[in-house]
Every structure is written in structure tokens, then in C-alpha cells.
Amino acid sequence: GLPNRVRIYEVGARDGLQNEQQVVPVEDKAMFVRMLAETGLETIEVTSFVSPQWVPQLADASELLAILGEEGLGRHRPVLVPNERGLDRALEAGVSAIAIFGSATETFARKNLNRSVAESVQMFAPVVYRAKEQDAWVRAYLSMCFGDPWEGNVPIPQVVDAARRLMDLGCDELSIGDTIGVATTGHTKRLLEALVEAGIGIDRLAVHFHDTYGQALANTIAALQSGVTIVDSSAGGLGGCPYAKSATGNLATEDLLWALDGLGVETGVDLKKLVATSVWMAGQLGRQSPSRVVTALGES
Numbered sequence: 370g371l372p373n374r375v376r377i378y379e380v381g382a383r384d385g386l387q388n389e390q391q392v393v394p395v396e397d398k399a400m401f402v403r404m405l406a407e408t409g410l411e412t413i414e415v416t417s418f419v420s421p422q423w424v425p426q427l428a429d430a431s432e433l434l435a436i437l438g439e440e441g442l443g444r445h446r447p448v449l450v451p452n453e454r455g456l457d458r459a460l461e462a463g464v465s466a467i468a469i470f471g472s473a474t475e476t477f478a479r480k481n482l483n484r485s486v487a488e489s490v491q492m493f494a495p496v497v498y499r500a501k502e503q504d505a506w507v508r509a510y511l512s513m514c515f516g517d518p519w520e521g522n523v524p525i526p527q528v529v530d531a532a533r534r535l536m537d538l539g540c541d542e543l544s545i546g547d548t549i550g551v552a553t554t555g556h557t558k559r560l561l562e563a564l565v566e567a568g569i570g571i572d573r574l575a576v577h578f579h580d581t582y583g584q585a586l587a588n589t590i591a592a593l594q595s596g597v598t599i600v601d602s603s604a605g606g607l608g609g610c611p612y613a614k615s616a617t618g619n620l621a622t623e624d625l626l627w628a629l630d631g632l633g634v635e636t637g638v639d640l641k642k643l644v645a646t647s648v649w650m651a652g653q654l655g656r657q658s659p660s661r662v663v664t665a666l667g668e669s
């Protein structure tokens with residue numbers, strides 16, 4: 370069966386804009402977040418407090434939150450935080466929801482975090498501890514859960530082990546990342562089953578599919594059939610990871626909405642307003658949205 374309601378975790382402002390060649394002006398980012406909130410999206414990941422040398426696109430995180438004020442803060446406005454320096458900056462900006470981001474593979478841990486998997490868990494431990502002390506909500510992302518551009522197929526027990534290590538830090542939610550978009554429906558179901566068997570409640574699991582192979586929506590529906598109720602997607606299908614070769618955009622929130630509306634699954638999001646938002650952002654970026662739903666509805 371399918372859930373009655375799905376919580377969409379919108380990542381366009383973070384996963385989307387981190388991957389653009391050009392740095393989007395901070396005022397446009399603020400406008401984007403406000404427009405996303407207007408569509409009824411409850412959870413909006415706003416930005417990242419990572420090293421500005423590593424991701425210059427999001428170096429304006431503090432400034433963005435200052436411009437947004439209350440609209441950029443609260444338990445439904447998470448930001449990415451890799452280390453204590455990032456946590457200090459986030460807390461100073463008034464943040465109360467964060468996301469750490471680990472890797473299931475050694476190569477990507479090295480490329481994305483300059484650490485081994487074990488060293489990155491050590492880096493996250495005080496971040497999660499201190500965030501919980503401040504009563505913040507903490508999500509853990511796990512990247513390369515299906516395939517890795519350097520290591521190929523990623524074995525399920527390796528993913529489960531990495532997932533357990535992150536959840537054992539005390540995180541509230543785990544997002545399963547298909548960073549390069551190679552997952553299939555069967556693989557999705559098998560991995561979710563193994564994670565639940567390892568003691569991670571299905572109500573704490575979110576799915577995060579990139580659409581490189583055009584499978585993101587199918588994989589998401591398979592995950593919903595397995596009992597998942599939290600889905601990551603990005604307005605207009607923006608997204609990618611600058612440190613993962615061959616990562617393209619996320620599942621487009623509009624594609625997800627079109628499918629869920631048809632299935633009678635509630636999301637609380639206004640599809641027309643969201644399409645208008647993505648068409649506006651595509652205009653700012655100077656190119657068309659890769660989403661077929663945005664293209665179809667944006668012209669009418």
C-alpha cells in the first residue's frame with residue numbers, strides 16, 4: 370500500500386544551488402526560499418555551513434539567514450553542517466535544525482569531506498552531541514547508498530553499517546542518498562528492508578534520489594510502497610554534488626507532486642505555484658528546468 374500523506378523535504382535551495390556554476394545572488398536565494406514556502410512546502414533545507422573554499426556557491430549562508438529572518442529558521446528549516454566550525458556558525462545564525470552528511474564509501478568520504486568514513490563519523494560526533502544539547506533536530510544523510518562513481522556497486526551490508534554508525538550518534542532521521550542516480554526499484558526495496566532489519570525505524574527513513582538514469586520517481590514510489598513517508602526532492606529538478614562525478618539533478622518536486630496527486634497521496638503543496646517558482650528560478654539561472662512536468666505545465 371501507499372501512505373495517505375508524504376512529507377516532502379525540499380532540497381532545491383541547498384542541493385540545487387550548491388551545484389550551479391554561477392553564484393546565485395543572495396537576494397534571489399531568499400526570494401526562492403520565500404516562494405517555496407508559499408507553495409505549502411513545510412520542510413525546506415535552506416543552505417549549508419560548509420567550508421567556503423569547498424562550496425563557494427553557499428558561502429553566503431549567514432547572510433541568507435539574516436535576510437530571511439524567522440522565515441529561514443525553525444525545526445523545518447534545516448541546514449547542512451559537517452563540523453563544529455559549521456555548527457558554531459549555524460547556531461550563531463539562530464538555526465535549530467541541522468543535517469550532517471556521511472558517506473557509505475571511502476572514496477566519496479575522502480572526496481567530499483577530506484576524511485575516511487571513520488574519521489568523518491568522529492568529526493560528526495561532537496556536532497550531533499552539541500546540537501542535541503541545544504535541542505536542535507538532527508538529520509543524517511548517507512551518500513552513495515547504491516553505487517559510487519569510483520567504487521561501483523555498493524554492497525548493502527556496507528551501507529547498513531555506515532547508516533548504523535550515523536544513527537548511533539543520536540540523529541533523528543536518516544536520508545538514504547542515491548547521489549549519482551543509479552538505484553533501481555528492486556535495489557531500493559532490498560536496501561530499505563535491510564535497514565529496517567538493522568533496527569532503523571521506517572518512520573525515520575527518508576529517500577534522496579538523483580535522476581541521472583531517469584529512475585528517481587520509480588524508486589521513490591517503490592520506497593513509499595516499502596513504508597517510507599519522507600521524500601527529498603528539489604524544485605524544478607535542480608541539484609547535484611560538485612564532489613561526485615556524474616551526479617545530476619534531484620527528483621523534481623513537481624514530478625513527485627504530479628505522481629502523488631494522481632495517487633491521492635496528500636502533500637499540502639500547490640503544484641501550480643511550485644511550477645511558477647521553478648520557472649522563475651530557471652529564468653534567473655538562464656536555462657530551462659530539466660523537469661518534464663515543469664516544462665509541460667510551465668508553457669500552459
Ligand code: HMG
Binds near residue numbers: 419482579
Ligand atoms: P578540510 O579542508 O579538511 O577542513 O575540509 P579544515 O578543517 O582543514 O578547514 C579548511 C579551511 O576551511 C579552514 O580555513 C577552515 O577554517 C575552513 P583556513 O584556516 O584555511 O582559512 N572551514 C570552514 N569554514 C566555514 N565553515 C565551515 C568550515 N569548515 C572548515 N564549516 C570540510 C573538511 C568538511 C570542511 C570540507 O570537506 C567541506 O566543507 N566539505 C563539504 C562538501 C559539500 O558541501 N558537499 C556537498 C554536500 S553533500 C551532498 O550534496 C550529498 C547529499 O545531497 C546527499 C546525496 O545526494 O547523496 C547531502
Ligand code: MG
Binds near residue numbers: 577610
Ligand atoms: Mg544530493
